[in-house]
Structure formats: C-alpha cells, structure tokens
Amino acid sequence: xxxxxxxxxxxxxxxxxxxxxxxxxxxxxxxxxxxxxxxxxxxxxxxxxxxxxxxxxxxxxxxxxxxxxxxxxxxxxxxxxxxxxxxxxxxxxxxxxxxxxxxxxxxxxxxxxxxxxxxxxxxxxxxxxxxxxxxxxxxxxxxxxxx
Numbered sequence: 001x002x003x004x005x006x007x008x009x010x011x012x013x014x015x016x017x018x019x020x021x022x023x024x025x026x027x028x029x030x031x032x033x034x035x036x037x038x039x040x041x042x043x044x045x046x047x048x049x050x051x052x053x054x055x056x057x058x059x060x061x062x063x064x065x066x067x068x069x070x071x072x073x074x075x076x077x078x079x080x081x082x083x084x085x086x087x088x089x090x091x092x093x094x095x096x097x098x099x100x101x102x103x104x105x106x107x108x109x110x111x112x113x114x115x116x117x118x119x120x121x122x123x124x125x126x127x128x129x130x131x132x133x134x135x136x137x138x139x140x141x142x143x144x145x146x147x
Contacts, residue, residue, distance in 0.1 A: 008055055012052040014055075015055050018051065018127070018130060027040075027042050046091060054080075054124075054131075055131065058132065060079070061131055074121065076124020076125065081117075084111065088111035089111060
C-alpha cells in the first residue's frame, strides 16, 4: 500500500510539473499570434494540482493499453475536459478560476473550450506515455512464440 501511495504521489508531482510546463509553453507560443515576441507564458498555482490529477489516468491507461490510440486519446480528452470543467466550476464559485473562455467561440459555460479538443487528446496521450511503466508497455506485446 505504501508503494502505491508513493508511486501515485510521484506521478501526481510529475504530471503537475509537466502540465505547468505545457501551459507555459502553450501560452507563450500563443503570444506569437498576438505578435508579442517576448513570448511570455503564464499559469497559476491552482493549475499544479489540476494537472497533477492526470495521475489518475494511469490506472485507466492500464485498462485501455490494448485499445487503439484514437480511442485512448478520446477517453483521456473526455476525462481532461471533465476535470477542467468541474475544477473550473469549483474555483469560479470562489472567484479563483484562473481562466475564462467567455470571449472564445466554442466555450461551455466559460469553463472549457471545445476547440482545445486536439490539444487535450495529445496531452492525454503524453500523460499516458509518462505514467505507464515499461512493464505496462511490455504487456502490449504478445508473449514470445505466439505469432
């Protein structure tokens, strides 16, 4: 049990840091669209535990590891959208939400952007890659002698 908690904690920290880095890179690249060559990226301390929740994708990834990448990506994307929506709603009720998609065309309650679907699809597969161990990946291959 201690090993499971330790592994989850490490995965939570790893996902939080990776998420922060992705967000900073994403927001700095977005500044190119605005012709701001300072390329300043931004994030919020609240985003660390939200991205850390990607650690919960590990057991789901182990369940889905034999499925096609597009099905896994859609599952992760749906879970990420759900997490973004519910954490955004929780933070909004406390006037703490660091994002507001109200000015965007394809938003739902200002909390999620449907045009971000491809990014969350890719992020989910990236988190899967980070979270699943070599042992998990080896289970994808059939045992020797079964051709």
